[in-house]
Amino acid sequence: MNPFQLSRNTTLLSDAVTEKAVELACERLRRDMEKTLTDIVNNRNRIILCKKDLKPEQYELEVTEQEITIYGADARSFIYALNYLSETYLGVLPFWFWNDQKMEVKSYVEIPCGTYHSEADRIRYRGWFINDEVLISHWTAGVSKDYPWEMVFEALLRCGGNLVIPGTDKNSRIYAPIASDMGLMITHHHAEPLGAEMFLRAYPDLEPSYLKHKDLFEGLWKDAIGRQKDEEVIWNIGFRGQGDVPFWENDSAFDTPEKRGELISNIMKKQYAMVREQIPDAVFCTNLYGEILELYREGCLQIPEDVILIWADNGYGKMVSRRQGNHNPRVSALPEEGDKGRHGTYYHVSFYDLQAANHITMLPNSMEFVEKELTDAMRHGITDLWLVNASNIKPHVYPLSFIANLWKQDALSAEEHRKRYVTEYYGAENDTAQLSIMEDCIRDYPRAMLPFGEKEDEHAGEQFYNYVVRDFIYSWMKNGAAEPVEELFWCIHKDTFAAQMEWFTGKCLQTGKQLEGLYECGLTVGENELWKDSVLLQVKIHRNCLQGAILFTEAFATYERKEYKKAFFLLGNAAEAFEAADSAMRDREHGKWKDFYANDCLTDVKETAYCLKRLMGYMRNLGDGPDFYKWQREVTYSENDCKVVLITNMENHMTDWELYLAGKSRQW
Known part of the structure; x- marks a missing residue:
């Protein structure tokens, strides 16, 4: 017996099954056929849906040369059967939408004749x-x-x-x-x-x-x-x-x-x-x-x-x-x-x-x-x-x-x-060698995640860098880093702010090498948009947030030495690193993904950058106040001119960020 040929003109008959969910599932199969099939084959074959006394959600397929009969117990029986045909023969994968699947287009597809019985899942x-x-x-x-x-x-x-x-x-x-x-x-x-x-x-x-x-x-x-x-x-x-x-x-x-x-x-x-x-x-x-x-x-x-x-x-x-x-x-x-x-x-x-x-x-x-x-x-x-x-x-x-x-x-x-x-x-889009690299990167991704505790599950997501840094900033500006941060006792139960910062610095430096290696591995994958949208993007988010966290800890070390101007610029560097994480997300908002990451308000990496900029103002207050002209002269004037102060300043005072942008390329 010849196989059933599923083509653009295959008729889908569902009149005997009236549930709206089944009607919508039929519409999705027709959409999938339009996406993946090109030719109208000269035959009169059809798919028919029929109710049958089966277990809940189970279905049977009877396939002949001219007809596929789908027997189902309930609406989900038919939904799963239609999804089975779409995935198995049209190649439409479960996450086709979320992974921007590139459909393989064919003239028609052949479905072998015979009977298929679905299996119940392990979970009800x-x-x-x-x-x-x-x-x-x-x-x-x-x-x-x-x-x-x-x-x-x-x-x-x-x-x-x-x-x-x-x-x-x-x-x-x-x-x-x-x-x-x-x-x-x-x-x-x-x-x-x-x-x-x-x-x-x-x-x-x-x-x-x-x-x-x-x-x-x-x-x-x-x-x-x-x-x-x-x-x-x-x-x-x-x-x-x-x-x-x-x-x-x-x-x-x-x-x-x-x-x-x-x-x-x-x-x-x-x-x-x-x-x-x-x-x-x-x-x-x-x-x-x-x-x-x-x-x-x-x-x-x-x-x-x-x-x-x-x-x-x-x-x-x-x-x-x-x-x-x-x-x-x-x-x-x-x-x-x-x-x-x-x-x-x-x-x-x-x-x-x-x-x-x-x-x-x-x-x-x-x-x-x-x-x-x-x-x-x-x-x-x-x-x-x-x-x-x-x-x-x-x-x-x-x-x-x-x-x-x-x-x-x-x-x-x-x-x-x-x-x-x-x-x-x-x-x-990729050959076997490239796919092997991708497998390795996905396998190694959790190995590069920061271990914040001793248990096997205690690895950090991106919230760690953002919330820990923001907790530190809050306490630092509240009491001048004179007391330990209570909000961090869940992971850093140390007696002083400085000891907590030392722990955090060590953890960040510990994972930096592994994360950088994962990033370099991810970059070796060829031009693949989905890779850039998914694994590589997530590695970039971790990498940029980690870099921002390390720069933040360096700023604290210089603050302790009362090198306030250097701390100011390191905080600006840290803010830019977190902004880079936000930019990495926004840069991947092509096509239908426009504004997908716009409302990142829970992790909110851009908020971390904003908090760091507030801390920059605190640092400038310590080192450049109360008149706020010395750093601007040092950043914008020549070495000879900045030392001659007949008039304190000849220009409007710069904002903190304007000052940072003017001087960030210099070594402080």
């Missing part, structure tokens, strides 16, 4: 949390405000995902309808139980106390249930507080673990009952996150037994409790082996902790490490739900691709996946 509920989404929420990809979100949800579906938290706070309610329409289940942020509106937004003039305003809280929960009761939802129950902090930070009445646990337990039982009343077969989850995990370990929480317990990593990929300020107990975030309950994980490839995590660059730990942690999690029974903090997608495509691979039955190892990923996404 698989998805992403679009969190800290400050880049995609301010970017349109040149189309519309909604379009980037549609591309997020499409990528997740192409990865075999079925669950999403579609943004944080207001965004989650804006984009949940789009996600639902596209066929994804919805769940909720751990700080927004049941997806309800935050109490302080609804009642800004009231104290957010459940004891004082029980009816108002429950009214918000009731409204949330009513809004979502007709959608596919995994209902997140719990009670944390207003914002991403525990409620007892604002309510001193709950001063013991027992009191806190009792209130949370009672609230969860109430939320559970409210949902069950309207949705008898509802699925529930709750997050054992941060301080909640500690309460659970202490036996202070009572949770309904069919609720999926979500165990979180610490933000760096290690399945232990996260650090909260200076508190870092590293309590195991895994159920006991053999536990028959329902378990999931909230896992980070991006994290925002204002300390050392990664937000605009990829995870600073290896995929071998991630594989080990998640494989161990599965061994402990964490197979009901995986929710990955995917942030703004583009900086994290590689780890997102690897983790999506792990939730499949035929998962590749980290090494196997790396080879396939590089070949699929970078291979069109």
Whole structure:
């Protein structure tokens, strides 16, 4: 029998399947066919969608010379089947949009006749949390405000995902309808139980106390249930507080673990009952996150037994409790082996902790490490739900691709996946030797990341350079570097500011050589736009921020010697290094990526440069005040003229930055 020929004129018949999500998936397949196929073959073949009694999300393909029949149990069955045809035969990869895939165009493609049965994934509920989404929420990809979100949800579906938290706070309610329409289940942020509106937004003039305003809280929960009761939802129950902090930070009445646990337990039982009343077969989850995990370990929480317990990593990929300020107990975030309950994980490839995590660059730990942690999690029974903090997608495509691979039955190892990923996404423009260099660079990336601690996961993302430097600047200007920086006790518990700076200097110098080597390796790759947009860009961000941090430490050393003018210019050098990191991002905003990095407001490398410029003013005050003319004369006048002071200055006073630009090329 001749194979089925998929061409531009193949008919797609989906009338028997009426869900909007399937209609949208059919539209995407037609779009993919237009992108990859050129000829209209003289035949009358067709693809037909038919309902069949199969397990949820499973599908069957029956392929003959004239017809492909897709049998599916539900909307996602058909979505996954259509995605399978697109990827396997048209070559459209899951992250085609995010990696600017160059499509191979063909006259038509042949699909062998026979029957194909899909396999169930290892994980029942698989998805992403679009969190800290400050880049995609301010970017349109040149189309519309909604379009980037549609591309997020499409990528997740192409990865075999079925669950999403579609943004944080207001965004989650804006984009949940789009996600639902596209066929994804919805769940909720751990700080927004049941997806309800935050109490302080609804009642800004009231104290957010459940004891004082029980009816108002429950009214918000009731409204949330009513809004979502007709959608596919995994209902997140719990009670944390207003914002991403525990409620007892604002309510001193709950001063013991027992009191806190009792209130949370009672609230969860109430939320559970409210949902069950309207949705008898509802699925529930709750997050054992941060301080909640500690309460659970202490036996202070009572949770309904069919609720999926979500165990979180610490933000760096290690399945232990996260650090909260200076508190870092590293309590195991895994159920006991053999536990028959329902378990999931909230896992980070991006994290925002204002300390050392990664937000605009990829995870600073290896995929071998991630594989080990998640494989161990599965061994402990964490197979009901995986929710990955995917942030703004583009900086994290590689780890997102690897983790999506792990939730499949035929998962590749980290090494196997790396080879396939590089070949699929970078291979069109590069030969085998170049691809091998890329593999080496991606493998070596985590090895070049700064180790801020002794544990295997304690490697720094780009936030480390920015937040540590800004913490130092704050304390330096506040008390003249006379006291240690309390905000840095989480990593540098030293008795003096100078000792903390010495530790930081050593760490930065320690990693400089490895990072420079990685950068030089990345530069040997030929002209490949995706490489420049992804791995090489992220190495540049780390390299420039590290250079800025080292220059900052040199400025402090000269300050201690009271060489204020030299310190001033070194701080200017440091500011330019951080600005170079910002420029590196903005320089890669070609085509649809215009303004993608414009709202880098969390790591905010340009803010670090701005803080350094403020410190320059502090330094000028020490060394050039109170009249502020001497440095300007030394910078702009000849050596003979600057020493003759009959009139202090013949020109307007320069701003700090004007003075820096005028004198930065000289040796001070």
